[in-house]
Amino acid sequence: MSGVLAEVTGNLGSIGYGLAAIGPGIGIGIIYGQGVQAIARQPEAYGLIRQNMILGFVFAEALALIGIALAFAFRA
């Protein structure tokens, strides 16, 4: 292995996914953190609150899943 500049292997898709997971990770935390606060404030609105927590979670999670798809789309 002479003349090799660096022995780093892997696909940039891993880094892309890693970056794409930062936002949703924090976002889901905020949704559920504020969500349980909302439940504590008004337990009788639990149906509406939970339904919107799940909806927001799905929207945020999608961003990370797109990162996985892109990693495989650009696989050399």
Add this chain to the structure above:
Amino acid sequence: MSGVLAEVTGNLGSIGYGLAAIGPGIGIGIIYGQGVQAIARQPEAYGLIRQNMILGFVFAEALALIGIALAFAFRA
């Protein structure tokens, strides 16, 4: 394996998308987190609150989707 600079494969578009997804991921989390708080505070305004939560979500999500489009636009 001589003359190999690095065995890193992939497209920078993955990283670009990953970076583009950080903000919307956090932003969507804030929208839905604060949104369910608003629902808990005033459940009778549910229609208006939900409608604006969706609108904000769409605006934030668009930023990440542009990142995908750009990754494919600059595909070598």
Add this chain to the structure above:
Amino acid sequence: MSGVLAEVTGNLGSIGYGLAAIGPGIGIGIIYGQGVQAIARQPEAYGLIRQNMILGFVFAEALALIGIALAFAFRA
């Protein structure tokens, strides 16, 4: 190993996972931080609150675990 510019070895998957762990780490912290606050505010809603804290934790944790899976998927 003469003439080598840098002796960096390893796989980008490690960096990808490291990045992927940032968001969920913060997110899970927010969930449990706000969660115990919610329990303190309304201990009688403990069942609902705890159940949603666990759910949010699982969703956020999954993002980091996907990062591990991806690191092995792109192993050279």
